Amino acid sequence: MPTNSDRQGLPAGVADISWNVRNNVTSAADVLERHLAAIDAREGDIHAFNIVLADEARLRAAEIDEAVAAGRDPGPLAGVPIALKDNMCTRGIPTTCSSRILDGWRPPYDATVVTKLHEAGAIVVGKTNLDEFAMGSSTENSAFGATRNPRDITRVPGGSSGGSAAAVAAGFAAASLGSDTGGSIRQPAALCGVVGVKPTYGAVSRYGLVAFASSLDQIGPFANSVGDAALVLEAISGHDQMDSTSIRRGPFEVSRQLDMGVAGLRIGRIADLPEGASPDVAARLDEAFDALRDAGAEIVDVEVPAFGYGLTAYYLIAPAEASSNLARYDGVRFGHRVEAPDTNAMYMATRTDGFGAEVKRRIMLGTYALSAGYYDAYYGRALKVRRRIAADFAAAYASADVLLTPASPTVAFRLGDKTADPMSMYLCDTYTIPSNLTGDPAMSVPFGTGDDGLPVGIQILAPALEESRMFRTAAELERRAPK
C-alpha cells in the first residue's frame, strides 16, 4: 500500500485515496467531506476557488461508492478530489478565465482532460482562480480578487495557476490541474511548496482549454508529492483527435520508474544561466546538485547561451498569439456584451469593459508586434530567437540527461509588490519560459525553504517526451529534500 500521508494536517494524497477507495477501506464520500471541511475552514482566507462544486461532487462521490459496492473499479483516480483551473471547459458549469468578459458563459462541452479525469474516477471539487486568461505570475490579475498563499496569506501564490497551486497546498483537493504557457504551473508550485508539472507540448490534449498562446499552452498537474503528480499525469495524457497538435502516443507510464534512482544520470548545471536568483534560492539549487551527486548522479556543466533571450522572445510571441486568440471575445458568441448601436461600437464597448488592464496591455503589445512595419523586427525576430534557444537546449542535452535550475528567482513575494511594474512581474518567468518555447517538459519539486521559511522549488528540465527521467530525478530530490 502506498504511503504519502505523513504530511501533517493534510488529508491523504492521490495514491492513498485511490487505493483506499478502490479497496473499500474508505468511502469516496468520506474523503470528499474531509476536503470540503478544509475548504470551509480556510477558503475565506485563501480564495483558491471561483466556484466550489460541492453538490455535484457529492453526487459524483456517491456514484463512485456505488460502483465499488457493486464490484466495479472506478479507475486509477477513484474518489480523488481534484480542482480545475477555471480556464478548462466544464459543460453547463461556468468557465470564467477570471475575466468579466466570460460572465455568464456556460460551455456546451467538457475539455478532454475533464472527460479523462471523470473516466479515471476523479471528483471535480471546484474551478480555481487564475490571473485573467492566465496572464500573470501572482493571481492578482483576477477579476474576482487575488488568491493568497496558504503558507503565508500576506504572500502571493504565484500565477497564473495560483488557485490550483493554493488548493493543493491548503488540502482543498488532493491534486489539481493548471495550464502553463510561460511557467504558470511551475512558478506557483514553487511558491506554494507543491509539485507542478508542465508536460511535453502535445502530450496532454488542449481541447477545451481556453487558448492564451496556442503554441505554448500546456495542461499539467499539481500534487503534494511526485508520485501523486505522476498518477494524475498518466490519467490525463495521451492522443486526442480533437486537438490537432496532440502527439500520437499513449499515456505516460512514469509511476513505475520513480524508485529507480538517479545513478548514472547526467544532471546538467547551466553555467551561463541568467542571474537573478536570490541567494536563498541559489543555495538550495547548489544543495540539490549535491544531493543528486550523493545519490550517484554525475553533475556536468553545460551552456545554453540563448537562455536569457527567452524572456524577450516569449513576451513578443505569447502576446502576439494572445492578441489573435482573444479576438474572439467580441460580445457575439460568449458571455458578456455591452449593447451599442452598431457592431463595431459593440465590439469596442464589450472588450473595453470586459478585459482587465493586464489583458489589454498584452493584447496591445501583441497587436503592435504583429502590425505592419513592425512584424519582422518583433514577432519575426522573436521566432528566430526561439529557434536559437531550441538549438542550444538540444546541444546541452547531448551531454546532460536533465537540467536543473530554480523554478522561481525568489520565494513568494508580498501581495502588491509587483503590480505597479509589469516588467518586474514578467521577470518572475525567467527560468520557466524556455521550456514553453521549446515544447520540452519541465517540473518544479519542493526542496527546502528560503527566506522567511517559505518554500523553494527546484526546476527539472528534460528533452521532449523524456518525462520518465524527469520524474526519476524529481523523486530522488523529494527523498533527499531538507526536512
Added chain:
Amino acid sequence: MGRVALGVVSERITPEAVAKVAKLARLSLSDDELQQATHQLSDMLDHFADIDALDLDGVEPMTHPTPISNVMREDIEMDCLDRDEVLAAAPAAQDGRFRVPPVVGLED
C-alpha cells in the same frame, strides 16, 4: 554581431502608435490610460531590445515546438455541439442564429 541595422526594437513607442494599436484591437483608452500604456509598453520594448544584439541571419523562424502537418481523419459522421446549447451561451440569439446590432450604415 553588433546591433542590427533594423534597430527599431529600441525605438520608443509613441502615444499615437499606441492609440492606433488600441483601435486595431478594438479597445478604447482614456487619455490617462493611453499615457500609462505608452509608458509601460515603452519600458517593455526597451527591455526587449536585448535581442537586437543577436545576429539572426539565416535562422529559420520557429512558429511551433513540434513540426506540424495537416491532420486527416476518416470522413465519418460524428456528433457536433448542440446548436441550442451553443446559442444559449451567447449574449443574444434569434431564429437559431447569433443576433448582433446592425453591421453597416451607422458608422461614418
